[in-house]
Amino acid sequence: MQLETYIADLLYRYDCVILPELGAFLTKRVSAQIHETTHSFYPPKKLVSFNEQLQHNDGLLASYISEVEKIPYDVAVEKIAKKVKTIKSYLTQGETIALHHIGDLKLNVEGHIGFEPSHHVNYLTDAFGLSQFTTNAVSREIHKKNVAIIEERAPIAIIPERRKNRPYLKYAALALLALTVGGLGGSQLYLNHIDTQNQLAQEAANQQLDAKVQQATFVIENPLPAATLQVEKQGGNYHIVAGAFRVEANSDKKVKQLRAKGFKARKIGVNRYGLHEVVYSSYSDRIEALNALRDIKKSHNRDAWLLVKTLD
Incomplete structure (x- = not known):
């Protein structure tokens, strides 16, 4: 073997x-x-x-x-x-x-x-x-050296353009500057007016909303007591298998029998052979699962075994 x-x-x-x-x-x-x-x-x-x-x-x-x-x-x-x-x-x-x-x-x-x-x-x-x-190591210093070499061979020079003296251009620039300043002042007044109108509209909307909320407010004189439910959900990847059944009704019957004996039994789905698997319980800690398996094999089912599987 x-x-x-x-x-x-x-x-x-x-x-x-x-x-x-x-x-x-x-x-x-x-x-x-x-x-x-x-x-x-x-x-x-x-x-x-x-x-x-x-x-x-x-x-x-x-x-x-x-x-x-x-x-x-x-x-x-x-x-x-x-x-x-x-x-x-x-x-x-x-x-x-x-x-x-x-x-x-x-x-x-x-x-x-x-x-x-x-x-x-x-x-x-x-x-x-x-x-x-x-793979070969990537050296980024080589690229930096290449860039430095290229800059030495082909330096970039900025040459200012020579212009003839044209005095009429100076007056045109002054006129354009005056129009720009005037336009900016008018634009600022217009934007201030819009902000004022938006603020007034927002305050009116808030007042209408407060009035509607006050009209819709009501009080429950005899409220029902709050109900607290405690649902125990089993988790973990270590499962103690009790058996696998071809017929699903038999697996349901097995779960009821084990729960009647105090086990946290449940079905964990169908395995790759098409059998419905039933487990005594599931654990998150492997040592705890092995100890529980040892007790079950001694007192209840010597054929029980441990399944390590992540459930959806």
Whole structure:
């Protein structure tokens, strides 16, 4: 069984893939980056890490293997357990476990599992098709030097135009100046008159508006008491799945049964297989969701599993 292939498939869709009794592979979105020295541009990606503390089976990996290989869920769990046992045996012998396109696992000096991620695959689907590229640095000083050189070779000179002495032009200029000043004075008087008329019209309109508002004012003697409604809306991207049903009526029935037992059950839509999914509840915090899943598997449904999905 190519376990790393199944883990890699799930890393495209989920932020946490647990390998029971070994640890969890976590992903975190990293923004696009520019290397200042090499002038290389790197697209946004999912950075893969490993957490040895998360070892409890959440059912995600086993359910996916069961679906792909068309085998029972319990058989998939047993196959994962055998693979993990083999990995631990190699690690205790000092060997490095290379998971293709995921990274390398190796015990450190303290006896804990260290992880070195692979940089050959980008698990961020939003960045599909984007790759690293390198470009030359842009130097703007070159353009400044070129402009300076051009100005030295072709200076711009302003030569005043020589005019003959024409005394009659002086009197024409004085007449034009007098007409301009007179026109500006008349224009200013006209504009002042318009401003005065606009102000009077505005005051009259305000008085009419105040009169209409006073006529329309009324008082409610016995107002109804204000009603306050508290609506609880579930949110978060971590959902504990109770089941998926081909017939929608069955999913509605399942929601009623779970709510009767105190769960905040609801339907979250139809998955890509055309099944109506029902969840026990949804959480914003991943650790809180995993703790709730652990309690549900112990006390209510051992086949429940965690779905990481952003709902519309």
